[in-house]
Amino acid sequence: MKNSKFLLGIAAAGVMSLALSGCAGDRTGGSTGGDGGGDEAGGIVGVAMPTQQSERWIADGENVQSQLEELGYEVDLQFANDDIPTQVSQIENMISSGAEALIIASIDGTTLTDVLQQAADAGIPVIAYDRLINGSPNVDYYTTFDNFQVGVQQATSLLIGMGVFDENGERTDAAGPFNVELFAGSPDDNNAGFFFNGAMSVIQPLIDDGTLVVPSGQTAFEQVAILRWLPETAQERMENILTIIGDTQIDGVLSPYDGLSIGIISALTSGGYSTDALPVITGQDAEVGSMKSIIAGEQYSTIFKDTRLLAEQAVSMVDALLSGEEPEVNDTETYDNGEKIVPSYLLESTIVTVDNYEEVLFDSGYYTAEDLA
Numbered sequence: 001m002k003n004s005k006f007l008l009g010i011a012a013a014g015v016m017s018l019a020l021s022g023c024a025g026d027r028t029g030g031s032t033g034g035d036g037g038g039d040e041a042g043g044i045v046g047v048a049m050p051t052q053q054s055e056r057w058i059a060d061g062e063n064v065q066s067q068l069e070e071l072g073y074e075v076d077l078q079f080a081n082d083d084i085p086t087q088v089s090q091i092e093n094m095i096s097s098g099a100e101a102l103i104i105a106s107i108d109g110t111t112l113t114d115v116l117q118q119a120a121d122a123g124i125p126v127i128a129y130d131r132l133i134n135g136s137p138n139v140d141y142y143t144t145f146d147n148f149q150v151g152v153q154q155a156t157s158l159l160i161g162m163g164v165f166d167e168n169g170e171r172t173d174a175a176g177p178f179n180v181e182l183f184a185g186s187p188d189d190n191n192a193g194f195f196f197n198g199a200m201s202v203i204q205p206l207i208d209d210g211t212l213v214v215p216s217g218q219t220a221f222e223q224v225a226i227l228r229w230l231p232e233t234a235q236e237r238m239e240n241i242l243t244i245i246g247d248t249q250i251d252g253v254l255s256p257y258d259g260l261s262i263g264i265i266s267a268l269t270s271g272g273y274s275t276d277a278l279p280v281i282t283g284q285d286a287e288v289g290s291m292k293s294i295i296a297g298e299q300y301s302t303i304f305k306d307t308r309l310l311a312e313q314a315v316s317m318v319d320a321l322l323s324g325e326e327p328e329v330n331d332t333e334t335y336d337n338g339e340k341i342v343p344s345y346l347l348e349s350t351i352v353t354v355d356n357y358e359e360v361l362f363d364s365g366y367y368t369a370e371d372l373a
């Protein structure tokens with residue numbers, strides 16, 4: 001109840017972006033059937049996804065595939081089990097088997113330079129999906145969420161949960177000090193730095209003025225990053241922190257991804273926290289397991305990123321490129337991959353807690369009540 005006004009505002013922004021992006025993506029809507037939409041479409045599109053270990057990437061893969069197929073494309077969808085050589089060879093195979101465009105969510109954003117040169121030599125356009133591909137001039141477009149803002153939202157919800165911010169995101173008179181521990185994502189994923197920097201833009205001033213304390217003393221990205229976003233690694237790190245800080249009670253944990261939050265919660269409960277007295281813990285992706293945890297009062301918040309809309313953007317970019325048109329972008333400044341600024345289309349994300357999940361996730365049709373039962 002208490003946070004509903006602030007969260008509603010954020011949800012409304014999300015709905016607006018949904019409506020806007022619905023317009024932008026009209027060509028990919030699929031509701032026109034085969035005839036209405038000028039279906040000279042065809043050809044193979046290679047879709048390289050990082051892993052099936054996390055629900056979001058499975059949903060991304062399925063959404064991209066079905067939307068491309070509705071437009072008449074053939075889809076070669078591959079998941080690489082978070083293994084870099086596997087992803088490289090999957091993309092090589094896509095190129096040699098005649099893909100006309102590539103949509104790639106990379107594992108390590110710096111390891112695709114050679115294979116993308118092969119794509120460029122064969123005249124195949126490349127869309128970076130969700131994660132920027134670094135160090136290559138051969139990335140034509142990028143679609144993602146506003147990743148810095150995702151981090152801002154994670155920190156904001158952490159502070160609302162702890163009572164440092166009110167429901168509008170304004171500073172309360174809670175003096176603290178509050179004990180927080182920080183986690184970041186995989187250092188080879190370009191997004192991880194954006195999430196962390198966005199979060200720290202909110203958190204650092206409160207560390208500086210003494211409202212927040214990090215008992216482990218670990219605040220640098222390199223100290224808090226979790227390679228490959230592995231839940232087990234986050235669990236281990238949380239266990240180590242508990243050993244270092246002894247009896248000090250933790251009030252909040254900045255976690256950048258639901259999978260990590262699950263590992264963190266396991267470490268806390270085995271370390272003596274009861275499930276009804278956990279610190280405020282954030283997340284990302286609104287995965288089913290973590291939504292159930294939020295409903296059960298364990299995890300506090302997550303960030304919902306509508307993968308259907310991201311798929312729609314990627315598909316409309318491919319469709320435009322293969323139809324000789326220019327894809328729509330809304331950011332030409334933020335995403336410098338070391339070789340160029342990659343023209344991007346950014347979507348908005350939404351903070352989800354127990355107070356607004358029904359409205360955000362059920363009303364948009366992302367989940368049904370049974371999915372989370």
Ligand code: BGC
Nearest residue numbers: 054131189191229257284285
């Ligand atoms: C994505 C997040 C996801 C994380 C782990 C990031 O690149 O943007 O949505 O939580 O990878 O899969």
